[in-house]
Ligand code: NIG
């Protein structure tokens with residue numbers, strides 16, 4: 441076990457405003473970083489002042505940013521909905537009912553198939569710079585299939601989310617309240633031990649305000665944290681419910697009125713924007729500028745899932761946030777790192793300051809601006825999850 445000095449960083453983003461240029465990104469030019477034997481950052485500062493370490497690695501002038509924190513992903517599933525995407529691109533609207541297609545394929549899939557698809561996707565995210573990922577259930581919708589999804593997800597992350605309340609499955613179509621009873625009773629009993637969070641899709645065609653409240657309060661009573669799929673397809677009660685119940689995050693936030701924005705601004709609930717969804721469903725993007733102007737904490741996440749958005753790429757989402765939602769490159773990078781950490785109530789990730797995990801990305805670029813300036817280009821050259829790759 442050794443200490444490692446990562447030296448000759450052209451531009452280091454720390455997300456600590458007390459370091460570097462004093463901006464939210466805490467940027468330092470010609471910087472260096474020391475990582476201790478436990479994989480924790482022990483020092484960050486100008487290269488010229490770097491302390492000695494057991495191993496010295498040369499960043500070659502590249503830009504180093506915190507590893508991306510993807511706080512919203514649905515990675516445990518089987519099947520393919522490319523035909524649905526093709527239909528949308530020629531004018532069909534996105535509908536929540538498509539979730540049931542994936543539920544059927546997921547229920548039919550053996551554990552090994554789900555595990556292999558999950559591992560492939562987690563590796564895909566990692567290659568694109570994501571070092572912390574939240575993974576939801578939600579394509580099983582039986583006690584057995586939801587708990588096996590979470591047990592599989594747990595092998596990859598501590599940030600697991602029970603989303604039994606994704607849609608009402610077909611066998612409960614005539615009695616949706618019985619399904620809510622299942623979710624808040626036996627399903628929560630079986631899934632709670634594998635989950636850190638509980639989530640609900642609060643939307644027309646999924647769960648209304650009363651059902652969503654019942655799901656979230658049952659999860660909170662079991663010690664899970666709350667997060668909500670809110671105001672995605674139209675205006676609705678999800679965002680205000682999330683704020684009222686102290687949810688860590690309200691996700692999507694595409695259709696907001698002034699009361700929703702004020703509720704977010706007055707709460708500790710993060711607004712997690714998922715611009716890959718609007719790209720992949722040909723829908724209007726959320727108004728990020730309005731949220732930022734109101735002082736709301738904004739996160740960016742991929743929402744990687746086989747239906748509304750099948751990208752695993754945070755750099756792509758950053759490019760969309762800048763081009764389509766008019767976030768500055770600095771705001772978008774912060775939202776994809778520190779914002780995602782806030783949405784998961786984590787202080788050990790999403791930054792590169794003394795005490796944080798050495799989760800970082802080396803970009804083959806002089807600046808993080810290139811993440812948006814060079815869309816679609818694989819700029820992520822190395823990803824450290826606590827330590828250099830292959831050590
Ligand atoms: O976050 N909105 C609900 N759930 C997912 C989509 C799931 C699907 O279409 O399979 C989402 O967009």
Ligand code: FE
Nearest residue numbers: 512514669743
């Ligand atoms: Fe989602």
